[in-house]
Amino acid sequence: MPCHVDTIVKINQIRQTYKDETKLTIYATGTYPIESEDHELEMVLFIPINDEDRDPNTQSIFEKNEFYCVGGKIVFANFNGSLKLKMTVACSTHLTIKRDLSSNRCPLKASLIGIMQDVPTEIDDENAIINVLVEDYAGQNYSFAIKIIFPYHNTRFKHLMNSTRSTESMLFIVGQMEVIEKDLYIYAVDISYININYGIKRKTCETGNSQTTTKLYRSVRSKLLTAHQNVNENTSRISETTNAISNKEKSESVIENSNSTRHTRVEDDYDEDNDLYE
Numbered sequence: 705m706p707c708h709v710d711t712i713v714k715i716n717q718i719r720q721t722y723k724d725e726t727k728l729t730i731y732a733t734g735t736y737p738i739e740s741e742d743h744e745l746e747m748v749l750f751i752p753i754n755d756e757d758r759d760p761n762t763q764s765i766f767e768k769n770e771f772y773c774v775g776g777k778i779v780f781a782n783f784n785g786s787l788k789l790k791m792t793v794a795c796s797t798h799l800t801i802k803r804d805l806s807s808n809r810c811p812l813k814a815s816l817i818g819i820m821q822d823v824p825t826e827i828d829d830e831n832a833i834i835n836v837l838v839e840d841y842a843g844q845n846y847s848f849a850i851k852i853i854f855p856y857h858n859t860r861f862k863h864l865m866n867s868t869r870s871t872e873s874m875l876f877i878v879g880q881m882e883v884i885e886k887d888l889y890i891y892a893v894d895i896s897y898i899n900i901n902y903g904i905k906r907k908t909c910e911t912g913n914s915q916t917t918t919k920l921y922r923s924v925r926s927k928l929l930t931a932h933q934n935v936n937e938n939t940s941r942i943s944e945t946t947n948a949i950s951n952k953e954k955s956e957s958v959i960e961n962s963n964s965t966r967h968t969r970v971e972d973d974y975d976e977d978n979d980l981y982e
Contacts, residue, residue, distance in 0.1 A: 707777065707778055707779075708775065708776065708777055708778075708794075708815040708876075708878055709775065709776070709778050709791065710773065710774070710775035710813055710815075711736045711745075711773075711774060711775075712736060712771060712772070712773050712774075712799065713734030713735060713736050713745055713747070713771070713772055713774055714734055714735050714736075714742075714769065714770070714771050715732050715733075715734045715766045715767065715768055715769065715770055715771075715772065716732075716733050716734060716735060716768070716769075717732060717733040717768070718730065718731070718732050718766050718767070718768055719731045719732070722753070723750075725753070726752060726753055726754065726757075727750060727751070727752060727753065728750075728751050728752070728753045728765075729748065729749070729750055730747075730748070730749040730750075730751070730765065730766055731746075731747070731748050732746075732747045732748075732749065732766045733745070733746055733747070734747060734766075734772070734774075743789075744788065744789075745788075745789050745790075745791060746788055746789065746790040746791070747766075747774065747776075747790070747791045747792075747793050748790070748791070748792055748793065749763075749765075749766065749793040749796055751763045751765065761797060761880075762795045762796065762797060762813075762880055762893070763795075763796060764796045764797055764798040765796075766796070767798075770798060770799075771798075771799040772796050772797060772798055772799060773795075773796070773797040773799055773813075774791065774793050774795065774796050774797075775793070775794055775795045775813050775815070775878065776791045776792050776793040776794040776795065776878070776894070777791065777792050777794070777878075777894070778790065778791045778792075794878050794879075794893040794894045795813050795878070795880070795893060813878075813879075813880060813881070814877070814878070814879060814880070814881040814890055815876070815877065815878045816836075816838055816850070816876075816877050816890070817838075817874060817875070817876050817877075818836035818837055818838045818850065818874070818875055818877070819836065819837050819871060819873070819874055819875075820834055820835070820836060820837075820868055820869070820870050820871065820872070820873045820874075820875060821834075821835040821836065821837050821849065821870065821871065822834070822835050822870050823868070823869075823870050824856065824864055824865050824868065826856065827853075830855055830856075830857065831853050831854065831855055831856065832853070832854060832855075832856040832861075832864075832865065833851055833852065833853055834851075834852045834854070834864075834868075834875070835849050835850075835851060835852070836849065836850050836851075836852050836875055836877070837849055838850055848888065849888075850888045850889070850890055851887055851888065851889050851890070852875070852877055852879070852889075852890050852892055852895070853889060853890070853891050853892065854891075854892040854895060860894070860895075861892070861895060864895060864897070867897075868897055868899070869899055872899050872900060873897050873898070873899050873900070874897060874898050874899075874900050875895055875896070875897045876895070876896040876897065877890060877892050877894070877895050878892065878893055878894040878895075879891050879892040879893050879894070880893070
């Protein structure tokens with residue numbers, strides 16, 4: 705599962721590139737404090753160029769020497785010969801502290817893991833919905849559903865419409881949470897998933913003198929292998945049942961033929977005796 709982090713950074717360096725006419729990619733380096741030291745974080749942010757397509761609350765463009773609340777997936781790897789944290793930013797909020805409280809905006813950012821309860825369903829020409837079950841313990845057991853909204857035409861989400869499975873897909877979701885009437889919603893900015901199946905662990909296959917162990921995932925191949933195994937088992941059971949019935953019928957037939965033969969011989973003897981007395 706991916707690792708998601710929220711923190712506050714001060715932007716030190718910025719580099720912008722244009723992927724196409726509609727998207728802007730921003731590479732930035734910022735620092736975040738741990739006790740008395742500042743640590744460096746490399747970030748990449750993908751946002752629309754058009755202001756009307758960009759949410760200012762969650763897609764703020766980085767500016768040097770400004771503070772931002774950022775959240776996204778992180779990796780720890782070797783970049784240019786040094787080990788660094790690198791974040792693919794999903795949410796960025798510009799932090800400005802003013803006396804006017806209405807100007808201090810910080811959306812409720814959420815990251816969660818849950819099990820799909822149904823298949824993705826289109827709700828309009830832009831968005832689709834998935835119901836996710838979340839279970840947790842905080843003094844007592846909690847179990848509740850969250851409605852996940854995502855733009856299914858986006859290339860980052862399009863695969864979810866066909867590749868996820870109800871009650872078999874575990875989702876990792878990052879987005880903005882809102883309470884609307886009695887329902888809990890998250891508008892997803894990133895979704896990852898894994899398909900889980902506790903019934904299939906490992907399968908040992910023997911070919912000639914060789915033996916290999918392969919971990920089966922919920923792929924098309926694993927489903928076909930499972931189906932093949934079930935078909936073989938069913939065929940074997942049917943064959944055994946058919947053979948048992950056939951053997952029973954043969955046995956009954958032999959007994960009937962034996963009885964019929966004895967009966968015929970008695971009748972023949974009786975007829976012969978009658979001939980003697982005539």
